[in-house]
Amino acid sequence: xxxxxxxRQISLFEIGLEGQRKLRSARVCVVGVGGLGCPTAxxxxxxxxxxxRLIDRDTVSKTDLHRQYLYTSSDVGLPKVEAAFRRLKDLxxxxxxxxxxxxxxxxxxxxxxxxxxxxxxxxDRISPRYALxxxxxxxxxxxxxxxxxxxxxxxxxxxxxxxxxLECIYPSLNDESMDRCAIVGVHPSILAIVSSMQVSEAVRxxxxxxxxxxxxxxxxxxxxxxxxxxxVANSRECPACGKRRVVEEPSFGGEIEESCARDGRGTFFITxxxxxAVDLGRLEEALKLRxxxxxxxxxxxxxxxxxxxxxxxxxKSGLAVVQVAPPRQEGDKEEAYKAYLDALDSYD
Amino acid sequence: xxxxxxxxxxxxxxxLGVSRELKIQARNLRELIKALGERCGAALTQRLLDQKxxxxxxxxxxxxxxxxxxxxxxxxxxTEGDKILILPAVAGG
Numbered sequence: 001x002x003x004x005x006x007x008r009q010i011s012l013f014e015i016g017l018e019g020q021r022k023l024r025s026a027r028v029c030v031v032g033v034g035g036l037g038c039p040t041a042x043x044x045x046x047x048x049x050x051x052x053r054l055i056d057r058d059t060v061s062k063t064d065l066h067r068q069y070l071y072t073s074s075d076v077g078l079p080k081v082e083a084a085f086r087r088l089k090d091l092x093x094x095x096x097x098x099x100x101x102x103x104x105x106x107x108x109x110x111x112x113x114x115x116x117x118x119x120x121x122x123x124d125r126i127s128p129r130y131a132l133x134x135x136x137x138x139x140x141x142x143x144x145x146x147x148x149x150x151x152x153x154x155x156x157x158x159x160x161x162x163x164x165x166l167e168c169i170y171p172s173l174n175d176e177s178m179d180r181c182a183i184v185g186v187h188p189s190i191l192a193i194v195s196s197m198q199v200s201e202a203v204r205x206x207x208x209x210x211x212x213x214x215x216x217x218x219x220x221x222x223x224x225x226x227x228x229x230x231x232v233a234n235s236r237e238c239p240a241c242g243k244r245r246v247v248e249e250p251s252f253g254g255e256i257e258e259s260c261a262r263d264g265r266g267t268f269f270i271t272x273x274x275x276x277a278v279d280l281g282r283l284e285e286a287l288k289l290r291x292x293x294x295x296x297x298x299x300x301x302x303x304x305x306x307x308x309x310x311x312x313x314x315x316k317s318g319l320a321v322v323q324v325a326p327p328r329q330e331g332d333k334e335e336a337y338k339a340y341l342d343a344l345d346s347y348d
Numbered sequence: 349x350x351x352x353x354x355x356x357x358x359x360x361x362x363x364l365g366v367s368r369e370l371k372i373q374a375r376n377l378r379e380l381i382k383a384l385g386e387r388c389g390a391a392l393t394q395r396l397l398d399q400k401x402x403x404x405x406x407x408x409x410x411x412x413x414x415x416x417x418x419x420x421x422x423x424x425x426x427t428e429g430d431k432i433l434i435l436p437a438v439a440g441g
Contacts, residue, residue: 032441034441035440035441036441037441121441122441123441124439124440124441125439125440126437126439129439146441147438147439147440147441148438148440148441149438149439149440151359152359152436152438153438154435154438168415168418169408169415170408170415170437170439171415171417171418172405172417173405173406173437173439174405175439177405177406178406178437178439178440179406179440180440186440186441191441217435219435219438221357221358221359223358223359223362224358224359224361224362225358226358226368228355228433228435230410230413230433231412231413232410232413232414232415233412233413233414235414235415235418236418237418238418
């Protein structure tokens with residue numbers, strides 16, 4: 001072990017040498033490497049966890065850079081997990097960083113989080129969080145929830161079978177009725193507070209101490225400001241962990257989903273119903289042969305201009321992010337999907 | 349009638365110019381929200397209820413730590429000394 005690197009943690013009563021050894025052998029998964037996931041991944045990597053799995057379907061946008069400090073201006077357009085992988089390996093080469101450019105859905109959740117000791121939430125919507133919560137409940141993996149919007153943030157630690165789960169605390173929400181960071185904004189300071197609470201909780205789980213937020217909801221509001229820590233209770237009627245659990249067959253929500261505009265451009269996420277690994281070298285070659293402009297290959301994606309107003313990023317997992325320049329027009333969604341199919345056709 | 353203690357979201361209390369911690373007398377949650385509106389202003393009721401008079405989906409109300417969506421919603425019966433916390437749901441990141 002690199003004692004010098006971790007000296008300030010080893011001398012810390014909370015962690016110590018034994019705790020550092022436990023961190024070194026810990027396997028952690030951060031789902032979503034955005035506003036919350038970036039500071040979480042930076043801290044966990046700096047602290048020297050043994051294995052860090054990063055899951056994210058997105059590419060870096062200019063609008064991310066004010067708060068997602070894993071990324072620099074030159075990373076715009078790269079898959080987030082790829083840019084994060086490079087930065088984190090640079091920060092601490094001791095950590096095995098495992099970047100996975102996939103979307104967490106009810107279909108993929110269990111496979112993506114299998115084999116880790118703790119999951120830390122860096123997501124930005126409620127529907128994948130519900131899927132993650134259920135997967136953690138089923139696999140009995142501790143789940144450190146965190147969320148933030150505007151100047152507010154909350155966190156709790158879910159120990160399956162012991163504490164209330166996310167649906168006990170935040171039931172019946174849907175993304176359509178929730179505020180989105182892209183619309184109402186988010187202050188980087190609340191992200192730092194919530195993600196730091198999450199890391200502190202994950203570390204306590206790893207080193208064998210009871211997490212402070214087990215059975216408690218932390219809620220911070222910097223506009224007042226206020227910090228609440230409240231007891232929350234299990235609900236027997238909870239559809240995820242209660243006695244009347246509603247077992248839902250995971251339904252596939254469709255292959256294409258429109259996200260909020262970023263960098264002034266409309267964004268579409270395309271998630272194939274079945275994962276399909278893409279040979280990026282062959283795809284790059286095929287796209288160039290077809291005459292597409294600005295074809296660029298990175299470690300985990302190939303990007304190209306489908307039309308002057310439409311840029312497509314195909315990730316190696318088969319997902320795609322399509323960005324469309326304004327003005328927004330009827331038929332953009334269909335055109336984005338066609339761009340994706342044409343790209344894969346050229347390759348097949 | 350039961351006297352219960354209510355904690356409002358900090359930003360909302362601040363915007364309304366009222367105390368975060370209030371003592372209210374009510375028989376059930378619906379009555380409680382009506383009484384809160386009378387005490388703090390209609391803006392509070394508009395934040396807590398939707399246009400149909402049902403609980404706003406992005407507001408969570410906990411009675412002694414249990415989300416009221418599991419206890420009968422607005423018809424949840426209140427008992428003396430209940431601790432009620434009102435918080436907006438936060439799901440961004």
